[in-house]
Amino acid sequence: MMAAVREHCWKRVLLLSTLISCILFLVGGVNGLYPGFYSYSCPNAESIVLETLKTFLASDPTLGGPLLRVTYHDCFVRGCDASLLLNSVGNNTAEKDAVGPNKDSIRGYEVYDGIKSALEAACPGVISCADIIQLVARDIIVLDGGPYWNVPTGRRDGRVSKASEALSNLVGPNSNYTTQKDAFAKHGLTEKDLVVLTGAHTIGRARCVTIQNRLYNFSGTGQTDPSLDASYAEKLKSKCPKGSNSSVKLDGTQFHFDTRYYKNVLVNKGLFHSDASFLTESFPKSIVELETKKHNFFADFPEAMIKMSSIGVLIHDEGEIRKNCAFVD
Ligand code: HEM
Structure with a gap:
């Protein structure tokens, strides 16, 4: 009798977990992202992001504004692929050095570097810089008294960053x-x-x-x-x-x-x-x-x-997972 009940219960559990996986696949099927993407590969990822962010905000609370703005400036240029975080190299001027929208205007890149190092120490090569950007934005809003939401994750990082593309996609404060x-x-x-x-x-x-x-x-x-x-x-x-x-x-x-x-x-x-x-x-x-x-x-x-945060995302084997958010691997 007990064995039959146990078997019945197991079947239910298996059915439920299959159902959850199917839902995640279907939800992710729209653009490949879903909340909890790292729950198996790096279960503490989101708490590491939050705790590291808090240490930066404790020494400079004004970083919240520019870090939230980064979501917009990253996603409108080549999609949400952390191209904004890449440094200029050789004769290529990267997005972050685009005079007007980004250079001398966006600050706080060191926060992503700090979070990335903490994540690499815990789970090397797993969490993308593109996802860190979105998790940081959600956490800032919650810390400032705004709404919480589950951030769909699973983005990968781009390898290209051009200042000219920031200038052509981001409109200025005098726009109609x-x-x-x-x-x-x-x-x-x-x-x-x-x-x-x-x-x-x-x-x-x-x-x-x-x-x-x-x-x-x-x-x-x-x-x-x-x-x-x-x-x-x-x-x-x-x-x-x-x-x-x-x-x-x-x-x-x-x-x-x-x-x-x-x-x-x-x-x-x-x-x-x-x-x-x-x-x-x-x-x-x-x-x-x-x-x-x-x-x-x-x-x-x-x-x-x-x-x-779903604009033009790289998923599956597209792009890469950078080790350092400022450089392609
Ligand atoms: C067409 C729409 C937008 C225009 C024209 C615009 C323009 C600007 C400008 C000129 C600044 C001041 C930058 C500086 O001091 O150098 C600013 C700040 C800011 N923007 Fe926007 N923005 C737009 C949309 C957005 C969006 C979609 C977001 C995020 C979802 C955003 C988030 C922010 C934040 C949080 C700040 C404060 C930054 C800080 O404290 O340093 N903006 N925006």
Whole structure:
């Protein structure tokens, strides 16, 4: 009797585990990624990422902003393959040295190097730099009070990085709505994805140089951007005098993942012209309004991040697993 019950139970367990594998395969079948990709090959991978990240943030909490931004700047150029982390070599100027979007703007590459060394010590040759980028972004958001989501993993690292491709894929802060919409559509992202992902501007800072034109010479007029709230413009000018090397918070709260960014945009206090441009058409404006509700933003943001982090991924035997995130093997 007991043996029959035991056999029955085992069959159920086997059936269940087969079912789980099938679901993972099917989910991964869309783009080859699935949550828990490393659960057998490196069970502690995600906790190593989190703990190492925390040690870096403890000595410099401002690293959260640039590290979250890295997801966007990596995924829009050759897909999410960590090409942004590669160093320039010989006469090839790599993405990270693209003047404008990346050079002197993105910081924190040492965090990926630190996390990668910790992971290589635990599980050599297993975890890609491309996955580290996405796990770090999720952890930053959770540490700043935002939503948790399971990050689909299994990306592999690219071997090519060109500054020219960063310049042609990443749009600037003075862009109008159409330019941004088109840049996102090129990577399979919708207008809603654009507005939701830009909600990442709830975290971090911007260097004054990125708003100089908007404050002092908008579109070459010698005037302030008329779409900027006048009193906010004055406040920004006092923090960012002409030629200033300083920086300002993107939404007033640098370390809180909240809906303040959208509330600011609605009252003409979005920091960049690109943020303000969401009010120039009815559809993006309606999304801004929706995302001022915490339950919408906290549901939509992870969904959009999962979508963005699937762009052009390398899987299976494509690309490689780098030993050091700054160099191809
Ligand atoms: C077309 C859309 C976007 C434009 C034009 C834009 C532009 C910018 C600019 C100019 C800065 C300031 C950089 C500096 O100080 O050098 C910035 C900061 C930032 N961006 Fe965006 N961005 C866009 C979309 C995104 C997306 C999709 C994400 C992430 C999902 C993101 C995350 C961030 C973060 C977290 C910061 C703060 C960085 C820091 O603290 O250093 N942005 N963005």
